[in-house]
Amino acid sequence: xxxxxxxxxxxSRQLTDxxxxxxxxxxxxxxxxxxxxxxQLSAAxxxxxxxxxxxxxxxxxxxxxxxxxxxxxxxxxxxxxxPFSAAAASGAASVLPSxxxxxxxxxxxxxxxxxxxxxxxxxxFVGIFVPGYYRARAIARRNMCRQNMQQIYAGLxxxxxxxxxxxxxxxxxxxxxxxxxxTPGVLRASNTRHPYLLLKEGYVNNPRVFLCPGRDDxxxxxxxxxxxxxxxxxxxxxxxxxxxxxxxxxxxxxxxPSRMVVLGDANPYFSGRxxxxxxxxxxxxxxxxxxxxxxxxLYITGEIGWVTRPTVGVDGDHIYRAGTLRHYSGTELPQYxxxxxxxx
Amino acid sequence: MAEYLAGQTDRFELLxxxxxxxxxxxxxxxxxxxxxxxxxxxxxxxxxxxxxxxxDRSRRFKPWLFTIAANKARDMLRGRARRPExxxxxxxxxxxxxGQRFVDFLADDADVPLxxxxxxxxxxxxxxxxxxxxxxxxxxxxxxxxxxxxxxDMADVLxxxxxxxxxxxxxxxxxxxxxxxxxxxxxx
Numbered sequence: 444x445x446x447x448x449x450x451x452x453x454x455s456r457q458l459t460d461x462x463x464x465x466x467x468x469x470x471x472x473x474x475x476x477x478x479x480x481x482x483q484l485s486a487a488x489x490x491x492x493x494x495x496x497x498x499x500x501x502x503x504x505x506x507x508x509x510x511x512x513x514x515x516x517x518x519x520x521x522x523x524x525x526p527f528s529a530a531a532a533s534g535a536a537s538v539l540p541s542x543x544x545x546x547x548x549x550x551x552x553x554x555x556x557x558x559x560x561x562x563x564x565x566x567x568f569v570g571i572f573v574p575g576y577y578r579a580r581a582i583a584r585r586n587m588c589r590q591n592m593q594q595i596y597a598g599l600x601x602x603x604x605x606x607x608x609x610x611x612x613x614x615x616x617x618x619x620x621x622x623x624x625x626t627p628g629v630l631r632a633s634n635t636r637h638p639y640l641l642l643k644e645g646y647v648n649n650p651r652v653f654l655c656p657g658r659d660d661x662x663x664x665x666x667x668x669x670x671x672x673x674x675x676x677x678x679x680x681x682x683x684x685x686x687x688x689x690x691x692x693x694x695x696x697x698x699x700p701s702r703m704v705v706l707g708d709a710n711p712y713f714s715g716r717x718x719x720x721x722x723x724x725x726x727x728x729x730x731x732x733x734x735x736x737x738x739x740x741l742y743i744t745g746e747i748g749w750v751t752r753p754t755v756g757v758d759g760d761h762i763y764r765a766g767t768l769r770h771y772s773g774t775e776l777p778q779y780x781x782x783x784x785x786x787x
Numbered sequence: 788m789a790e791y792l793a794g795q796t797d798r799f800e801l802l803x804x805x806x807x808x809x810x811x812x813x814x815x816x817x818x819x820x821x822x823x824x825x826x827x828x829x830x831x832x833x834x835x836x837x838x839x840x841x842x843d844r845s846r847r848f849k850p851w852l853f854t855i856a857a858n859k860a861r862d863m864l865r866g867r868a869r870r871p872e873x874x875x876x877x878x879x880x881x882x883x884x885x886g887q888r889f890v891d892f893l894a895d896d897a898d899v900p901l902x903x904x905x906x907x908x909x910x911x912x913x914x915x916x917x918x919x920x921x922x923x924x925x926x927x928x929x930x931x932x933x934x935x936x937x938x939x940d941m942a943d944v945l946x947x948x949x950x951x952x953x954x955x956x957x958x959x960x961x962x963x964x965x966x967x968x969x970x971x972x973x974x975x
Contacts, residue, residue, distance in 0.1 A: 463956070518799070
């Protein structure tokens with residue numbers, strides 16, 4: 444059945460080619476002999492011829508007067524602007540919207556030169572605007588981060604006024620660690636319990652202010668009543684680092700020097716609340732913004748600044764380390780009164 | 788063209804006068820408008836003039852000229868975007884409906900009233916049917932039927948493989964047969 448249909452189709456193609464004059468002499472002769480010997484084929488051939496003859500009814504459009512003269516005048520007019528030799532030498536042809544592009548590129552739309560020009564323009568556009576876009580976005584995120592710190596500072600200031608000048612400090616947990624303990628049975632006493640008091644007691648109402656916009660891993664803590672909890676539910680609810688306040692003596696604002704840093708972007712030495720040791724080749728700055736380019740820090744006076752190195756504590760103290768300690772298990776505290784040690 | 792490139796600038800006029808009439812006919816049928824053909828033909832010869840240096844002297848001038856003209860006309864039609872698009876892979880004899888219909892059309896028992904229209908009416912119907920064909924089919928039909936371009940030259944002009952030219956021309960004839968038959972039936 445399919446063979447018969449294929450045969451019919453092939454015959455129809457051959458008849459079309461015959462009447463269009465597309466067959467060579469030998470093929471035409473052979474087909475005409477077959478047509479002569481088959482009444483059925485002869486009828487089909489006649490029908491094909493009659494069909495194609497209908498096309499002759501489409502008259503050749505009348506050529507406008509002086510068409511050639513007008514073409515030559517148009518070319519001469521252009522030649523007065525672009526001499527042929529100069530145009531050819533400069534490749535002026537390729538900037539026209541179409542034409543010989545097919546020979547150069549195989550594309551029915553644009554020549555190779557035009558494609559290269561477009562690609563160069565796109566590259567230039569991307570080269571100019573994309574870095575600008577990323578720079579603007581990074582700056583915007585830094586500013587949003589700064590605004591978060593302002594709100595946290597407002598909460599801290601209110602809290603210390605209502606609590607005899609002390610910064611928020613949750614009850615001590617004897618034997619607890621502020622890092623996730625590797626030994627079973629060791630109690631958790633995370634450092635985030637302290638800033639959680641701001642949320643718990645209503646000094647900060649929006650849990651999103653504890654999330655740095657420069658990081659993608661923040662999740663705002665959401666619950667009906669923050670008073671039911673004593674800490675952020677998970678590390679992702681608070682992705683800044685705050686002064687380690689696990690010393691039972693607490694932090695009295697009036698006794699802290701004005702250059703004391705109390706809050707900053709995430710400490711680069713700790714991943715969430717996991718224990719870590721310092722990597723001698725690791726980054727010094729926080730990884731929250733611009734590939735470790737720097738960090739926002741909040742001083743005890745309420746001043747907020749963008750700093751590009753971590754040694755901005757009192758007397759050049761490194762804000763992400765406790766004194767000179769290099770190994771941390773979760774029980775380490777600031778090594779002296781003015782030692783800033785920002786931890787998750 | 789070779790003489791023109793060799794510096795005989797008066798040869799360009801000869802090329803224009805020799806080819807402008809046939810090229811105009813092609814463009815008028817392809818674009819369906821004498822006014823559009825007039826614009827496109829001027830653009831075409833201007834392009835020939837500007838791109839003369841890129842002409843491959845081992846090739847013939849006419850297919851190159853028609854290539855440029857077809858590209859210009861296609862650009863113009865694309866800008867006008869007035870015709871409906873159909874898939875490019877319509878082939879006669881490849882088992883699709885169009886091929887089958889053409890075979891049916893050629894069958895003995897087909898009753899197609901081809902000659903029932905008056906001459907003026909037939910001219911109007913044929914023109915309408917050809918103008919209404921998809922661009923890629925009308926293009927190949929005009930080149931193949933009205934200008935008697937061999938398959939190889941059409942492949943050069945259109946920049947498509949020889950086999951595609953053949954199947955496209957057969958598809959164009961089939962399309963014309965079907966559309967013409969429908970138009971005649973409407974008018975009878």
